[in-house]
Amino acid sequence: MAGAAMLSGCSHGPQTSTHPLPGIDVTGKASLREHAANARLLFGFAVNTAQLRSNRSYRAIVEQQASIIVPENAMKWRALRPSMDRYDFEDADSLLTFAEKNRIKLRGHNLCWHQSLPDWFAASANAADAHRLLVDHIRTVAGRYAGRMHSWDVVNEAINTRDGRADGLRNSPWLRLVGTDYIEIAFRSAREADPAALLTYNEYGLESASPDGAEKRAATLQMLRRLKQRNVPVDAIGIQSHLHAPSTQGAGPELLRFMASCREMGLEIFLSEMDVSDRDLSAAIDTRDRVVAEDYRGFLNTALQERRVTAVLTWGVDDASTSLNAEQPRKDRLAQRPLLFDSRYQAKPSFASVRDAFDARLGAAPARAAAPSTFRLPRL
Ligand code: XIL
Secondary structure: OHHHHHHHHHOOOOOOOOOOOOOOOOOHHHOHHHHHHHOOOEEEEEEOHHHHHHOHHHHHHHHHHOOEEEEOOOOOHHHHOOEOOEOOOHHHHHHHHHHHHOOOEEEEEOOOOOOOOOHHHHHHOOOOOHHHHHHHHHHHHHHHOOOOOOEEEEEEOOEOHHHOOOOOEOOOHHHHHHOOOHHHHHHHHHHHHOOOOEEEEEEOOOOOOOHHHHHHHHHHHHHHHHHHHOOOOOOEEEEOOEEEOOOOOOOHHHHHHHHHHHHHOOOEEEEEEEEEEOOOOOOOHHHHHHHHHHHHHHHHHHHOOOOOEEEEEEOOOEHHHOOHHHHOOOOOOOOOOOOOEOOOOOEOHHHHHHHHHHHHOOOOOOOOOHHHHHOOOOOO
């Protein structure tokens, strides 16, 4: 458990002496966690365990800004299952220790997905043992952290209407090996293992105004309604919210209708993986930062009208830790700038957008006097 010792040993409370944001007060009452709390929201990041352990500036931002975190990779099958019969909980344990020490809630991500499966899975899993493999994994992992998690992404990205099935389900290894019941099996196993965590269905593309987005919303609602009819324990939906700048036509009214349907089913709603890809914007940093900030503001001003939204997380802390450069590289090879902090841990215009969208939320308490006046945007 060296990892746990290192993470918790190095953590310091809100009175941290290292200040990673010279000249810009985004701490204390001016932090996103405080602005979020005023709007009855949790705010946080997907975090990288190695960075959290080794990088003081990165860790200080997480401690200052986050009331909830989610491991970017540390709780996925690939990280937890080095072999079929062995679990490695070192990073996952250390993250929970860090979160509890700093009174930050932890979301688990994820228990069942078609990606990030270990290499042995394709070679060894088969129709005879996949059901048992899935249930054992969920019992072991969700059971280990029972009572200490805010929520679990139990099933991730199960809908892909392009696969052509009438029910819209993705043709995933789990579907092929276990059958269409795999989603129900996963949720029931998770509830048994951890009755306290909010059990979440997490999906991308739900926020998109494209025809694909409309199909995905319809198929997702159909799946969720069917699960609810069968008393399957689903508590929340994660709308990933990976945006692409410039979002000239966000799915405003359709997204709000979708969220209202989720609320009517009794679901809580998380904006679970926000970032704004600038792949299609020109190179100038000022322009990119401005357009990305506008997209954060526009999207959140719409999505936060829905009162069942209770948490907003970005997928990464700072621009150096985004996975978008690997997944959606820019043609000019410049690094993407999709997050709220730049790679030197300076707050960007998008930070102000998110803060202001929290403040604007219907019913939010008025912003504390000091916050807006002490914040100065860098390089504008
Ligand atoms: C991504 C991570 O950011 C990468 O580091 C990893 O290589 C692949 O997975 N939707 C999800 C996340 O639910 O788990 C994905 O995370 C990003 C898209």
